[in-house]
Amino acid sequence: MSRYVIRGGNRLEGTIRVNGSKNAVLALLPACLLSEGTCVLHDVPKLSDVYWMLQVLKHLGADVDMRGSVVTVEGKGITQNEVPNSLACRIRASNLVLGPMIARCGWGKVAYPGGCSIGSRPMDEHLRGLKQLGASLTEKHGFIEGSAKQLTGNEIYLDFPSVGATENLMMAAVLAQGNTLIHNAAREPEVVELQNFLCAMGAKIKGAGTSGIAVEGVRSLGGAEHRVIPDRIEAGTFLTIAAATRSDVVVSNVILEHVEAVVAKLREFGTKLNIYENNEIRVRQTKRLRGVDCKTMPYPGFPTDMQAPFMTLMSLADGVGVMSETVFENRFKHVDELARMGANIRVEGRAAVVKGVKSLSGACVMASDLRAGAALVAAGLAAEGITEIDGVHYIDRGYEALDHRLREIGGDIVRI
Numbered sequence: 001m002s003r004y005v006i007r008g009g010n011r012l013e014g015t016i017r018v019n020g021s022k023n024a025v026l027a028l029l030p031a032c033l034l035s036e037g038t039c040v041l042h043d044v045p046k047l048s049d050v051y052w053m054l055q056v057l058k059h060l061g062a063d064v065d066m067r068g069s070v071v072t073v074e075g076k077g078i079t080q081n082e083v084p085n086s087l088a089c090r091i092r093a094s095n096l097v098l099g100p101m102i103a104r105c106g107w108g109k110v111a112y113p114g115g116c117s118i119g120s121r122p123m124d125e126h127l128r129g130l131k132q133l134g135a136s137l138t139e140k141h142g143f144i145e146g147s148a149k150q151l152t153g154n155e156i157y158l159d160f161p162s163v164g165a166t167e168n169l170m171m172a173a174v175l176a177q178g179n180t181l182i183h184n185a186a187r188e189p190e191v192v193e194l195q196n197f198l199c200a201m202g203a204k205i206k207g208a209g210t211s212g213i214a215v216e217g218v219r220s221l222g223g224a225e226h227r228v229i230p231d232r233i234e235a236g237t238f239l240t241i242a243a244a245t246r247s248d249v250v251v252s253n254v255i256l257e258h259v260e261a262v263v264a265k266l267r268e269f270g271t272k273l274n275i276y277e278n279n280e281i282r283v284r285q286t287k288r289l290r291g292v293d294c295k296t297m298p299y300p301g302f303p304t305d306m307q308a309p310f311m312t313l314m315s316l317a318d319g320v321g322v323m324s325e326t327v328f329e330n331r332f333k334h335v336d337e338l339a340r341m342g343a344n345i346r347v348e349g350r351a352a353v354v355k356g357v358k359s360l361s362g363a364c365v366m367a368s369d370l371r372a373g374a375a376l377v378a379a380g381l382a383a384e385g386i387t388e389i390d391g392v393h394y395i396d397r398g399y400e401a402l403d404h405r406l407r408e409i410g411g412d413i414v415r416i
Contacts, residue, residue, distance in 0.1 A: 037222040
């Protein structure tokens with residue numbers, strides 16, 4: 001197993017580019033299964049999650065080719081309808097092939113998905129919505145099996161604005177007969193991205209980015225070529241690392257609208273930010289930050305995926321701040337690891353009270369999930385001494401060549 005070894009205390013300087021969005025790609029790739037043509041995606045990050053999703057598509061019979069950051073998918077030769085546990089356990093987003101498989105092939109079977117253990121993420125909303133579209137579903141022996149001769153449009157109300165459920169139902173509805181209206185839909189940029197890609201393939205969808213999405217079913221979808229939006233969580237992570245290390249860093253390839261909540265909260269901390277028209281944000285931080293309170297919310301609120309990196313920032317700020325986690329109930333596993341580095345954090349239910357300390361110190365720590373790993377990297381770069389981070393495979397799920405990219409702006413980080 002790999003680990004990161006970080007010597008903290010270096011001031012970072014330079015430009016770091018944000019890659020294509022992991023969460024967007026993990027929905028766009030299953031959408032390719034709906035097409036009878038060739039789909040080409042540009043700016044696809046080289047991540048373990050992306051690798052496993054490509055393996056899922058290959059297993060189903062799609063012809064997949066990845067050259068650099070360009071992925072080509074030819075889905076007309078689908079020969080399988082089942083995603084085995086050996087693949088599903090690798091990646092949470094494997095469940096997003098269920099809607100497309102039922103819609104296009106009339107049948108699909110998916111093992112319950114894996115992914116980071118950050119709390120309960122049931123598929124209830126996915127399954128209830130698919131049933132309302134006319135799918136027959138059974139759950140047994142760790143698999144979900146769905147079938148339908150022809151899906152039929154319907155009006156669907158989500159109890160919670162689940163991103164995955166919204167995406168799965170959008171993909172199922174595009175080939176359904178008639179019209180579908182999804183109420184209380186997730187508003188995340190990745191949902192808008194999926195709508196744009198599907199419409200480029202010939203789908204008729206409007207409303208993504210709002211709480212109501214309308215889908216008019218079509219007979220078939222063709223191929224499309226599409227460039228993936230920048231990863232808003234990676235952008236937020238780099239901004240946080242720059243602030244934590246009191247550095248002068250330009251983060252490029254950022255859609256400002258997608259990171260407004262993070263930028264607003266960083267400014268509340270006292271972070272000095274300059275916004276440029278060419279999709280760049282510059283952090284120039286020299287002084288200690290001040291403690292603030294944060295509360296995670298569905299988009300456009302403060303993202304749960306930034307909770308862990310921000311807790312590192314709160315640990316290095318003056319005063320006391322409270323981090324409230326409202327999205328996932330098991331997302332404070334990084335607290336004990338930050339405490340090993342000298343952070344003063346007390347967890348009370350779904351809130352963490354963070355009292356800033358003068359400095360963090362290097363220690364041997366373990367990444368428990370993707371964003372916890374990012375928080376520990378930020379802490380290690382800001383800390384005094386050497387930090388060793390195990391569990392780097394979690395970080396690989398969402399950040400491409402993170403050590404190499406941070407070294408390019410002065411970070412003393414190596415992978416062993």
